Amino acid sequence: MAEQEQEYIWHKIFDSEEEAIAQVPVRKLHRFELGGRAVCFAHTSLGFFAIDDACPHLGYSLSRGTTNYLNEVVCPWHSYRYNLSNARECDYRTHNANLHPVEIRNDGIFIGLKSLTPSS
Template sequence: MEQKQTRYTWHKVFDSVTEAHEQVPPRKLKQLVLDGRSICFAHTASGFFALDDVCPHLGYSLSKGTTNYLDEVICPWHSYRYSMRDGRECEFRTRKAVLHPVELREEGVFVGIEQAAATI
């Protein structure tokens, strides 16, 4: 039986958690470009999240939107809401948003971009 093994290229996006808090205050979003990909980096009361900066509905930039207390990012165009925990749109009207792991390390804040899948 084949298993998909997920591997990430980790990108340092901030030198410290303090810098991340300063650059992206709570309830704010910031667009980052990693490996040529636009990423929406979010800060909520629950922590930091990263997802592709494209609304799965019609492709608008999610980093131009807002967040809410449910850890959802809200697209500014049609107000579709995507969970930053599992990527699902709150009313299941469109496909999931693509999420990326965020790691807080001693040497900074990192976002993982999935590499091509390997089968083992």
């Protein structure tokens, strides 16, 4: 069986950082459908973050929640909190979330989603 190597497929979500800031102000969230996957895009005082939109607890949309001063996204259903720097559930009550890298490039803002491809 071939070993699996993780690579990212990069999805452009905004043409510039200014556009991202205008559409998703600090402490706000936005849902994107990228490659058939729902992603919650967060803008906090520490920057931009992307996490799977479904709360690992019961699957509710995290993008319908809020962010807090601790750089966490808070699920609106049962208030489970996920650290946006490492995707850990803050009270250890459920699984951690899936975090995705965000890159600010000259030509826009991109979110990377992992793809499994066989290595050579």
